[in-house]
Amino acid sequence: MLLITCPYCRMARPESEFHYGGEAHVARPAEPANVSDAEWAAYLYMRANPKGVHAERWRHIHGCGRFFNAVRNTVSDEILATYEAGMSRPDLGDGTKDAR
Amino acid sequence: MKFSIFSLMRQALGHHARWPAQWRSPEPKAAYDAVIVGGGGHGLGTAYYLAKEHGLRNIAVVEKGWLGGGNTGRNTTIIRSNYLWEESEAIYELSVKLWETLSDELNYNVMYSPRGVMMLAHTVHDIQVFKRHVHANRLAGIDNEWLTPEAAKAFCPPLNISPKLRYPVLGAALQRRGGTARHDAVAWGYARAASALGVDIIENAEVMAVRRDARGAVEGVETTRGMIRTKKVGVVAAGHTSVLMSMADVRMPLESYPLQALVSEPVKPVLPCVVMSNTVHAYISQSDKGELVIGAGTDAYTSYSQTGGLHVSAHTLDAICDLFPTFRRMRMMRNWGGIVDVTPDRSPIIGLTPVPGLYVNCGWGTGGFKATPGSAYVFAATMARGEPHPIAAPFALERFTTGRLIDEAAAAAVAH
Numbered sequence: 001m002l003l004i005t006c007p008y009c010r011m012a013r014p015e016s017e018f019h020y021g022g023e024a025h026v027a028r029p030a031e032p033a034n035v036s037d038a039e040w041a042a043y044l045y046m047r048a049n050p051k052g053v054h055a056e057r058w059r060h061i062h063g064c065g066r067f068f069n070a071v072r073n074t075v076s077d078e079i080l081a082t083y084e085a086g087m088s089r090p091d092l093g094d095g096t097k098d099a100r
Numbered sequence: 101m102k103f104s105i106f107s108l109m110r111q112a113l114g115h116h117a118r119w120p121a122q123w124r125s126p127e128p129k130a131a132y133d134a135v136i137v138g139g140g141g142h143g144l145g146t147a148y149y150l151a152k153e154h155g156l157r158n159i160a161v162v163e164k165g166w167l168g169g170g171n172t173g174r175n176t177t178i179i180r181s182n183y184l185w186e187e188s189e190a191i192y193e194l195s196v197k198l199w200e201t202l203s204d205e206l207n208y209n210v211m212y213s214p215r216g217v218m219m220l221a222h223t224v225h226d227i228q229v230f231k232r233h234v235h236a237n238r239l240a241g242i243d244n245e246w247l248t249p250e251a252a253k254a255f256c257p258p259l260n261i262s263p264k265l266r267y268p269v270l271g272a273a274l275q276r277r278g279g280t281a282r283h284d285a286v287a288w289g290y291a292r293a294a295s296a297l298g299v300d301i302i303e304n305a306e307v308m309a310v311r312r313d314a315r316g317a318v319e320g321v322e323t324t325r326g327m328i329r330t331k332k333v334g335v336v337a338a339g340h341t342s343v344l345m346s347m348a349d350v351r352m353p354l355e356s357y358p359l360q361a362l363v364s365e366p367v368k369p370v371l372p373c374v375v376m377s378n379t380v381h382a383y384i385s386q387s388d389k390g391e392l393v394i395g396a397g398t399d400a401y402t403s404y405s406q407t408g409g410l411h412v413s414a415h416t417l418d419a420i421c422d423l424f425p426t427f428r429r430m431r432m433m434r435n436w437g438g439i440v441d442v443t444p445d446r447s448p449i450i451g452l453t454p455v456p457g458l459y460v461n462c463g464w465g466t467g468g469f470k471a472t473p474g475s476a477y478v479f480a481a482t483m484a485r486g487e488p489h490p491i492a493a494p495f496a497l498e499r500f501t502t503g504r505l506i507d508e509a510a511a512a513a514v515a516h
Contacts, residue, residue, distance in 0.1 A: 001409050002401075016411065020400040022355070041501040045353035045444050049342035051404045074356075074403050 006060045007068050007082045013060075021057030023047050024069040025089060051075060053096040055089045058082075103207050122288060123295035128302050128325050132160045134332035134483060135321055137307050137344060139163025140172040141283070142461055142468065143336035144290035144301070145476025146483070148206075151297035153477075154484035159299055160330075161291075162323055164306035168287030171338050171468065174438035176361050176383055176395040178374050179470040180217040180278035182237050182244045187494040187506050188447060189240045194491060195474030196277060202473055208289030210281045211388065216373040217278030218247070218256060220423070222267035226379055230273040237275075247272045256373050258424050265422055267380050280374060280385055280393075286472055310347040310458070318348070318457030334459045334483050339404065339439025341462035348455045352462070353500050354441045357398040358408040359466050360416075362435035364427070366390030375423070382419035392427065394420060398440065398466065408437035440465050445505040450479055451488045451496040459483050460497070 002015040029035040029043055048054070054074050059067045071081045071092065081090050101107060101120055111119055134150065136143045139161050150156040163169075179199055181192035198205075199212045221227045230246070237244035249261040252272040261269045291301055302325065309322035310333065320329040335344050339356040367390050374385040383395030396416040399408050413435055421428045443449060443463035448471070450461050461479040464471060474491075481489035488496055499505055 001411050015400070015409070037501045037503075041353075042351070045500045046351040047342075047353065047355055048346075049352070049355050049402060050346075051340070051343045051356075054402065056401065072401075075405060077403055077405050 002077060002079065004058060004070065004079060005082050006063055006066075007084050008064045008066050009060065011063075013063060017060060017062040019059045019061045021059055021067060023049075024055040024057045053080065053092070053094065057085070103209075122292040123301050125303065126300045128160065128162070128305065128323070128328055129300065130327075131320075131329035132158055132300070133330065134159040134334065135328055135330045136161045136334045136336055137321065138170075138336035138338070139167045139287070139291070139301065139303065140170050140336065140338065141168065141286045141290065141472040142338075142464070142475050142479070143334075144287055144294060145472055146334060146336060146461065146480045147299045147301075148290045148294040148297070149477050149480035150484055151294055151299050154480060156484060157298035160302055160328065161294070161299060162302045162305040162307060162321070162328070164304070164324075166303055167291050167301070168284055171438040171440065172283055172287045172472075174361060174436055175283060175469040176385065176393050177280045177283050177469055178217060178278070178376070178383065178385065178395075178467075179212070179214075179281060180275050181242055181470075182217070182219075182233055182273065182275045182278070183508055184233055184236055185506050185508065186240065188508055189237065189242055190491050191474050191478065191495070192471060193240070193242050194477065195471045198473035198477060199281060202281075202286075202289070206289040206293045208285060208292060210285045210289050212279065212281040213388075214277045214279040215385075216255065216274055216276045218252060218373055218375050219273045220252070220269050220375065220377040220379070221271045221273070222269065222377065222379040224270075227271055230271070234273055242275075243277055244273055244275050247274050256371070256375060258370060258426050259375065260423055260425055267422075269423070278374065280387075282388075283469060286469075290476070307344060307347070310344070312348065312455065316455060318455060331457050332459070332483060333457060334461065334479065336461045336479070338462065338464065338468065339441050341441050341460065345453070345460065348453075348458055350453055350455060350458070352449070352460075352497075353444055354449075354463055355402045356404060356439050356441050357401075358403050358405055358437035359398045359440045360396040360408040360413050360435060360437045362394050362396065362413055362432050363387070364392040364394070364430045365433050367392075367430070370426070371424075377419065377423065380419040380422065381416055382423055383416075384420055384424070391433065392430065394432075396435075398442075404439055406437045406439060440468075442466070444500070446508045447506040448475065448495050449497050450475065450492040451482055452486075453497060
């Protein structure tokens with residue numbers, strides 16, 4: 001059971017209050033009519049799935065109900081940062097920010 | 101050495117001290133015709149069928165740990181083929197047919213036990229979905245039948261069919277040819293048979309990089325035991341597939357999750373079949389050692405931790421205690437997690453990749469063990485011929501671009 005700090009409620013709460021939302025910062029194509037099937041597939045299905053630092057979405061369903069993002073190490077499950085939706089991924093100085 | 105009653109008697113006279121090693125442990129050669137990355141059941145099986153069916157003997161399996169130490173040795177060993185779509189029925193039924201003769205084929209007892217797999221229905225929706233599966237399977241010539249709650253209890257006496265349960269048993273779908281097998285024996289049996297055909301099995305060799313030539317084709321793999329040159333690489337690495345494929349700059353439609361299982365203290369035979377319930381989330385059978393083997397769910401988030409949260413297994417135990425009140429006082433001896441690679445449509449990915457010479461067999465998610473022989477068989481054919489085996493063709497990576505998904509979410513062993 002993870003302990004997750006909601007950046008809106010500013011409280012560390014148990015994982016069971018939250019819902020996982022998958023990889024963060026996957027941008028929907030700006031002009032859907034003009035993208036190829038391969039680009040759609042990349043947006044819909046292809047995921048980084050790294051063994052290491054991962055930016056991901058969570059939703060505080062049993063709290064404020066809002067989406068936010070977290071940076072977590074997928075080997076240790078340690079949560080390194082949480083931040084509001086719409087903000088860019090924080091640079092934790094470990095060289096993983098631009099890795100895809 | 102061939103296993104038989106005579107070899108058993110001969111070794112018994114020697115107090116079982118002279119059994120030979122079951123497979124060779126050679127140093128890696130500088131080059132092979134093909135290299136399989138991943139020494140689990142699917143990878144070892146692929147090597148076996150490449151050697152046996154396609155005559156490729158100069159091949160190697162590289163494994164970062166020990167054979168069958170990943171999901172092959174961590175799963176709950178359920179075998180069944182009662183999937184909904186024709187593409188899935190073809191590959192899972194091929195597997196069941198291969199399971200039926202696998203011990204003879206390998207001269208190694210994989211302890212395949214067709215004791216029946218019973219899937220419980222608890223809601224009106226479950227009844228409709230399972231009956232649809234029963235009809236679809238029977239049209240495809242795959243056995244599957246509908247049971248009333250009373251018939252389900254007759255087949256599995258410890259089952260609680262009281263209408264007072266929070267989610268009472270309203271019926272069940274039974275595949276009598278489904279069952280279990282001994283997971284370690286599958287890895288060892290394939291390894292032994294492949295090694296005897298000349299396949300080099302190289303343990304403790306982790307792949308660190310995939311080498312490619314100027315036009316992008318595979319040239320070899322860099323391992324912790326040195327560089328191995330080859331023009332054909334088959335990645336069969338389950339939860340770590342994304343990591344390996346990223347070494348060749350290929351992004352995959354996969355997410356890796358910890359999936360948990362646990363076993364109880366051993367008791368006398370009490371549970372005659374496999375019982376599954378997707379709705380209340382319980383998977384249980386009894387091993388030949390007497391332990392109850394219980395499958396829990398995946399964690400909510402992607403992870404490579406190989407553990408999983410305790411609340412996930414506690415949730416499954418709640419359901420088991422409701423369905424089998426007699427098991428309430430039993431103690432759980434061990435629990436563990438395996439890293440499973442889940443695709444968006446819950447069907448595997450088998451075939452070629454955008455990189456010439458690089459093949460992949462992955463995405464088996466929470467239910468890959470049952471498919472081991474069939475998966476290995478069609479993947480070996482795909483690698484040998486350089487084009488998809490007909491049964492593997494629908495499971496190609498391109499389906500995520502064409503949109504021809506094979507949506508088995510409803511049939512997956514874990515409610516998603």
